Amino acid sequence: MSKRLTIVIFDGSFKTTSFINRLAVGLSKQHDVYILGLNEVLSHKLQNVTYRSIGSNTNKLRFMLTSLILAFKSLRIPMLTNTFLYLIKGKRILLQKQNLNLVLDQLRPDIIHLQWPSVIPLFEDVLMVQQFPVVLSQRGYHINVRPFVNAENMQYLKEWFPKIAGFHSVSQAISKTGDMIYKAPNKLDGVIYTGLPLNRFPFRTLYKRHQPLKLISIGRSHWKKGFDDAILACKHLLDLEIPFTYTIVGGADDEQLLYMTHDLGLTGFVSLEPKCSQNEVYDKMNEADMLLMPSLEEGIANVAVEAMALGLPVISTTCGGMEELITNEETGWLIPLRSPLILAKAIIGLQKAPIETINEVRKQARLKIEQQHAEGLMITDMENLYEKTIGSFKN
Amino acid sequence: MRIGLVLSKTPGYSETFFINKIKGLQEYGHEVFLFVQQKEASFSLCNVIVAPTIHKNSIYTAFSFIWTYFTLIFYPKPLMRFIYLELQYGRSIYQLLKNVYFNASLLKAQLDWIHFGFATLGLQREHVAKAIDAKMGLSLRGFDIAIYPLKHPECYSLLWNRVDKIHTISEDLLLKAYETGLPKRTIIKKITPAIDCLNFKNAIASYSDNNMPFKILTIGRLHWKKGYVDMLKALAIVKQNGLKFTYTILGEGLDYEKIAYAVHQFGLDKEVTFIGKVPHDKVGEYLSNTDIYLQYSISEGFCNAVLEAQAMGCLCIVSDAEGLPENVLHEQTGWVVPKYNTQKLADTIILARQLSKESKQQIRKSAQERVLSVFNLDQQAMAFNEFYIK
Numbered sequence: 001m002s003k004r005l006t007i008v009i010f011d012g013s014f015k016t017t018s019f020i021n022r023l024a025v026g027l028s029k030q031h032d033v034y035i036l037g038l039n040e041v042l043s044h045k046l047q048n049v050t051y052r053s054i055g056s057n058t059n060k061l062r063f064m065l066t067s068l069i070l071a072f073k074s075l076r077i078p079m080l081t082n083t084f085l086y087l088i089k090g091k092r093i094l095l096q097k098q099n100l101n102l103v104l105d106q107l108r109p110d111i112i113h114l115q116w117p118s119v120i121p122l123f124e125d126v127l128m129v130q131q132f133p134v135v136l137s138q139r140g141y142h143i144n145v146r147p148f149v150n151a152e153n154m155q156y157l158k159e160w161f162p163k164i165a166g167f168h169s170v171s172q173a174i175s176k177t178g179d180m181i182y183k184a185p186n187k188l189d190g191v192i193y194t195g196l197p198l199n200r201f202p203f204r205t206l207y208k209r210h211q212p213l214k215l216i217s218i219g220r221s222h223w224k225k226g227f228d229d230a231i232l233a234c235k236h237l238l239d240l241e242i243p244f245t246y247t248i249v250g251g252a253d254d255e256q257l258l259y260m261t262h263d264l265g266l267t268g269f270v271s272l273e274p275k276c277s278q279n280e281v282y283d284k285m286n287e288a289d290m291l292l293m294p295s296l297e298e299g300i301a302n303v304a305v306e307a308m309a310l311g312l313p314v315i316s317t318t319c320g321g322m323e324e325l326i327t328n329e330e331t332g333w334l335i336p337l338r339s340p341l342i343l344a345k346a347i348i349g350l351q352k353a354p355i356e357t358i359n360e361v362r363k364q365a366r367l368k369i370e371q372q373h374a375e376g377l378m379i380t381d382m383e384n385l386y387e388k389t390i391g392s393f394k395n
Numbered sequence: 396m397r398i399g400l401v402l403s404k405t406p407g408y409s410e411t412f413f414i415n416k417i418k419g420l421q422e423y424g425h426e427v428f429l430f431v432q433q434k435e436a437s438f439s440l441c442n443v444i445v446a447p448t449i450h451k452n453s454i455y456t457a458f459s460f461i462w463t464y465f466t467l468i469f470y471p472k473p474l475m476r477f478i479y480l481e482l483q484y485g486r487s488i489y490q491l492l493k494n495v496y497f498n499a500s501l502l503k504a505q506l507d508w509i510h511f512g513f514a515t516l517g518l519q520r521e522h523v524a525k526a527i528d529a530k531m532g533l534s535l536r537g538f539d540i541a542i543y544p545l546k547h548p549e550c551y552s553l554l555w556n557r558v559d560k561i562h563t564i565s566e567d568l569l570l571k572a573y574e575t576g577l578p579k580r581t582i583i584k585k586i587t588p589a590i591d592c593l594n595f596k597n598a599i600a601s602y603s604d605n606n607m608p609f610k611i612l613t614i615g616r617l618h619w620k621k622g623y624v625d626m627l628k629a630l631a632i633v634k635q636n637g638l639k640f641t642y643t644i645l646g647e648g649l650d651y652e653k654i655a656y657a658v659h660q661f662g663l664d665k666e667v668t669f670i671g672k673v674p675h676d677k678v679g680e681y682l683s684n685t686d687i688y689l690q691y692s693i694s695e696g697f698c699n700a701v702l703e704a705q706a707m708g709c710l711c712i713v714s715d716a717e718g719l720p721e722n723v724l725h726e727q728t729g730w731v732v733p734k735y736n737t738q739k740l741a742d743t744i745i746l747a748r749q750l751s752k753e754s755k756q757q758i759r760k761s762a763q764e765r766v767l768s769v770f771n772l773d774q775q776a777m778a779f780n781e782f783y784i785k
Binding site: 145146149228253256258263338 | 652656
C-alpha cells in the first residue's frame, strides 16, 4: 500500500488485546495509528502509536478536564455551552460522543477500525453521517453468541451493520455467522487471521511427556471457555487412574470450577491459578504436555495459535474457527463440543501415542502457524482490507 | 421471647422460608425483630431495624459514623463487653471500629436470641450475642456451607466456636459444615423447609397423554448451581430419542446468556421457553400444567420448588446435590439421579415418561402424601419454637 493512512483504532480502552496491540504496532510502521479510549490506564504505551482520550470512564476529574479542553480547542461557543450543560446534568455518554466527534474532526482519519460490535452505540453519529469509513472486526462472543440469545441485540446489529463500510472476520466460520446477522451482495468482508511475531515464539525442539501428565488451559474465567467440561474430563482420568495434573491459568476465583474441583474429588489434581503475564504464560506452556481448549465458542483462539507456534500439542473442540487452525491428528486434535468423555479419551490417546507421532503433529502445527498466522501477513491483509474499504466508501 | 433474625435484606414475598418462619414464631407468641442492611418499604410482617452502612457520599458516611458512635454511649455495658471480647480475640483496632459501627443496631437491642439466617452473616458478628447477653443461633444454607468456605477456608473457625445452636435444612449440609470445622459437640436441630399445605390440598396437575408432547418445568435462578446446561444436554438426548416435549424455565439471572446459548447449540430453540421471574402466587398455574418437574442442580440446599411440585402432583426428577435426596425419595416419590450424568438423566426422563399410568399415579400419590404430612408449616413452626425454647 503506497498511501500513508491515518488510522483510528477503537476498542474502548487504551489497554487493548494482544491482537490489537500487534496490529497497531505493525500498521504504525507505514501509517499514523491512533488508539482512542475511554479507559486511560496503561502501563506500557506502544511505540509510534498515539493515544487520545475521549473522556475517562474511571476518573471524574480527568473526564471533565478532557471534555473541557476538547471543547475549548474547538473554538466553538455552542460546543463549550453544551459541554458545561452536559457536565452539570451528568450526561456522560452524550459528552463522550461529543468528545469523540471533536477528536475525529481533528484527526480526519482515513479509516476507523472498531474492534467490537459493542462499541457501535458510541459511533452511531459517525455511522449516520458517513463521513469516515468504518471497519468492524467480527470476533468471538459479540458475533457468535449475543445476537443469537438476545433478540434486541440482533435487531440492533441488523440496523447498524449496513452502515459499516467493511468487516474484518477473524475466521471463515465467524464470517459465515456474521452473514446470519447481515448479508448483502456488496458486503465487504475480509478474513484476516491473527498474526504472531514468530521470532518471539521459539519452537520447542525437545518434547518430553511428564509423569504425571501436565495438562494446561489458559483463559479468562468465562463460561464460554468450557473449563467445566475439562474438569469433568479430569474426573474420568481420575476414575481410570491416569496420573495427571491440570492447571487452569485464569481460573482462580471461579466459583463453579472451584466447587466442581472439590465436589468431584479433584483437589490436588486440578489447580485454578490467577491470570499472569504473557511471558509467564509462555513459560507455563513450555513446561506443559498438552493444551486443552474445551471452548464452546471462539472466533479463533489466540492461545491455541501461540501454543502451536511454541510446539505445545493442542486438543480443542471444533467450535468457531478452530477447524481452520487444526486438522485432526495432523496439526492437533479435535473433539466435539461439550464432550468431557471424548476429551478424556483424547488425552489418554496422546498419553499413549508414540512420541514421534506427537513430534510430527507439533512440526506440522508450527508450519501451519508460519503459513497462516505470520504477523506480516496479518498487517498486509489488513492494509488491503482498509484500501478496499476506502475505495468502496468513496464510490 | 425476643428473637432477632439477621438477614441481608427483608425477605421478598417469594422467599417463603423466612416469611413462614417469622409468621410461625409470632403465632407461638414470640416477638421477632429483623436486622437487615436493606429494607423494602412494603415489608410489614415484623419490626425491621436497618443497620448502619457505607453510603456513596463519604461525608454522609462520616456523619453516620459519628452519630452511630454517639448513640452507643447510651449502651455502655454491651459496647464495653463487645470491645473486650473483640480485643481478647485479637481483632485489629481498625476492624474493631468497623465491627462496632456495622453491629451498632444489634448492640443496642434487647434480645434473647440472635439468629443469623446465613452463616456468612455471622462473620465479624461472632461476639455480638454474648455482648448483649443473648444466645446465638445460625442457619446452614446451601451457598454459605457448600461454596463460600471453598473460597475462604477457615472462615467459620471463630463463628463455630461461638454459636450456641445450629439449624440445618438437610443432613448433607450438616456433614459439609462438619467438614468446614463445625465441632461435633454443637447442638443441632434439623428443620426442613415447608410449604403451605392449604394451597396444595386436592391439587392435581393436568397430565399429557403419552402420545402428546409432554411438559417439563424447572423453577430457579439462572445460575450455574441450578445445572440448567446439564438438563438441556439431557433433553437434547431425549429429543434424539424421538420424544416430543416442551421445557419451560421460570426464573431469571446472570447466566441467561450461558443457558440460552446452550439451548441454541443443542438445537432446542423450539422446545425451550424462558418465562422469566414469576410471582410466587402464579407458580401454581405453571406447576398444574406440568408432567415432569426437573431440578438437576449441581448444588442445592433443599429446594422449596421441588416440595411444591410434588405437592402439586408433578413427577419430580432431581439430582443428588446436598439436600435433594432428602426432599425426593428415589423411586418412591420421584427419582434422584447422580450429578454430572446427563445420559442417566435423559434415561430417567424417558423412563418417567414411559411409565404406565398406574405407576405414575402411585409415585405422584406417594410424593403428595409425604410432602403434605412431613413438610407442612405447622410442623415447621413447632420445630422453630422448640429450637428457641428448649
